[in-house]
Amino acid sequence: MSSFYKKLLLLGVVTLGIIPVIETAYHFYIKSSIPTAKEWETVKKIVAENFAKGDLIMIKPEWAEEGWVWLGQFQEIKDRAFTDYRLYERVWLVYLSSFYDISKDADKYGTILKRFSTKNISIIVYKVKDRVKPMYSFIDHFEEAKVYLEDHKTGSKCNYIANNPWRTGISKIVQRGGFECRDRNNTFYIAPVIFTDRSNQPRYCIHILLPKYIKLVIEYNNVPYGKFVTGYLGMHYNQWSRGGYDPQRPPVMMLIETKNSSFLFTITQKEAWKQFLYELKYNTYSNLDIRFLFFSQENKSQESCFTAWVTDTKPKELINVKAKYKE
Amino acid sequence: MLKLSIKSNYITHLLAFIISVGYLTLLMITEKDIGYARDEGFYFSAARNYGEWFKKLINEPKKAVTKREVDKHWRENHEHPSFMKTLFALSRIIFYEKLKLTGEAFSLRLPGMIMATILIYFVFIFGSELGSRWIGFLSSLFLAFLPRFFYHAHLCCFDVPISTLWFLTTYSFLKSLNSLKWSLLTSILWGLSLETKLNSFFIPVVMVTYYIILKLNEIKFDFIINNTINEKPKEKFRFPTAILLPPIPVVFILMLIVSPLLFILLWPWLWYDTIQRLGGYLSFHLHHPYYNIEFLGINYFTPPFPFSYPFVMTLFTIPFVTMVFSVTGIILRVYYAIKPKAKDPIKSPYPKLDLFLFLNLFIPMLIIALPTTPIFGGTKHWMPSWPYIAIFGGIGFYYWLNFIISKLHIIFDRYGIKEKKASLLSFNIGMILSFLIITPSIIQTKGSHPFALSHYTMLSGESPGAATLGMNRQFWGFTTRSLLPWINKNAPPNARIYFHDTTWTSYDMYKREGLLRKDINWSNTITGSDLSMIHLEQHFIFREHDVWEWTGTATPSYVVSHQGVAILPIYKRVWK
16 A cells, blocks of 8 residues: 555545544534523523614524524514615614524625624624605504405495404414405405515515405505605415415406506516615695505416505615526 | 454453443433324324223233224234234333333334344344344444434334344344244234334345345356257247246245244234225324425425435434444445455355345335335334444444454564563453444434434434524424423413324323322313423424414413424413
């Protein structure tokens, strides 16, 4: 055996002896990198001392859900299922130092205001850049809307039911007040819900159910004027399709109509949460009536979700979250 | 040099016995920590039902064997054969009902634990037969301390038993080629395998492939030209007109006769309408529904499933050190196979041993790797290959140890250390190195308990790394057990709880075993519950959002985590 192979052999033999040491050390490194309850308690105190109403907390990685036992009290459900972080004044990024690559988020949310850290948890408080300030939120005024169905022959109005004890819609649990609609086969509810989009994220939005051959209309009157209507359309996580992607299903479409202009927006099966921007054509500062029409290919039922607001500030970037799926 | 012990003598059996009994003790001590898995719930119920039939068989044998009684008791869970469920039932009657030695769940799980122990025992024996007890010793430990094997070894399920029977059947087959006694035993063992789980249908694939390759030299292709046999054809290529095969071994003939008979005899469900029910059994598995599995961030619901699944999962769930020694063993066996003149310290007592090991290692994995095979069961469906991963690990360790000891002997000679003392020193060094090598596996197994289905090893970055990569966090709803102390302490009186992926039979068993408060009620749906738990898997994520909606809060009251990775949050309803 040549001296090179002898050295190689020796290296292999030594490596085999070192591997168990490395594996054992790695296991204990992982173990010591996981925050304890006491550490989370410390983080809770830090947040309590510095938190302000209107702040958003994110815990990363997402699997560190245990943290919400301590930090959940600072957020409402709709904050956990937030629409767009730019709606908040400040973002608190709470992350496990050893398990989250912060470099990808370093400048994402804005300028850094504060930093805190414990042994295994780091906190960065950002002042959000490009903040979006809604003048009128459609989801907050949903009760005031008119909701009705359109099919081939007739239209039918949906009735608002406030203070529902609970209702089970076709696939969602609906507890907030919402509109009860009836088509030929089903009774279902159009209401603000926690929707699971196709990237598996929770979203607080108005659940759009489109049974076959049905178009859904949500109409608002006397909406305060702003330069833009912006918001999101979401594609529903479909548990029985491959990776949340069902190529057989057509896109969902939304047509926004005002007195003398309209805007068509589409979300496909490959998208999860997609922002739209509709520039209003009016040049007067009067209030406006606005109609959202949701539809899809007629012979396919669909599930989507939407939220929108009127604003004077144009978002610098339109967010489009892609679906998690396998081609 | 190391003293070799080729044959399995009484010391080998004694050592195998000590290790396997030690393992059984460990399983028994840790059993109470592991929650009842979905499938266990079905087998608990079936075993109770079958047990009633066995009591009837003793008291009223004529009545018990009538179609009415057979159907009444054996219809339940007839999509799976009965061997293990029979053992579960008998264990329950003996240890729980008659002797009152154990709890009910423990008695139902005991046969599975014993099957795991038998496997550890025979892996030690087989490994020792390959050249040294060191191989048997390390192989059995490598297997025993695979985190997911340790988990499955506790269960009232079929995955460990079929792995044991696969191993025993093929091991017996290896010995059967020149022995009528072993041939008969092989056919009985395959009959029991058939009676345990469907994987058994693939055992003959290993055997026949092995036998054909073993006897390849005896297979002759004859070309009949001008009525003259064995004359070489004049054309460059011509299809053979006859193939002369080696004699079919007795074992195959016995497997065609004894095994099916045993299969039917031991399964009362097949005593009536045999063809129809057999067809129903096969049809159920041939048309098995596709469930889903999360793999590298994608949830697969329908085929094609990724070919890499069993291989990546093996790399991610087996302790790295086991994997490295197994690969070392494989590489060196290939090396010695292609370099027959090299001095191989392993002298196999079996012909084409490496082929036999490779087939057993890869065929179970390749079956799952096929894009159309359902892969909902995580790693357990190719568990029959795990003993062979462990044996290659033992072989790899032996080569490594042998090299080190041979170099040390040169040093011993230089310093004039006598042979007896040198041998003792070598043995002690062997023990120290064995301890060094097996330590990470023991630590991984301890660290994984009782959440081994949520546990991943070093190559994936352990469980946090795997969660970031988007690997499945659990299945079977078994983690509920770890939430029970919190529920018992915090749930309001008569609380209705949504147990999500946990079956009613498992919930019922928690109550029977006194692990769950008696006043706790089962809620079939999220709506109507006071507390709701969610077994976190990607395809269930929308359920957690439904729970937020129902409970009126996104703040879990408590979260069961493994290595910081959330696996089971519970929410208390606050919505007024």
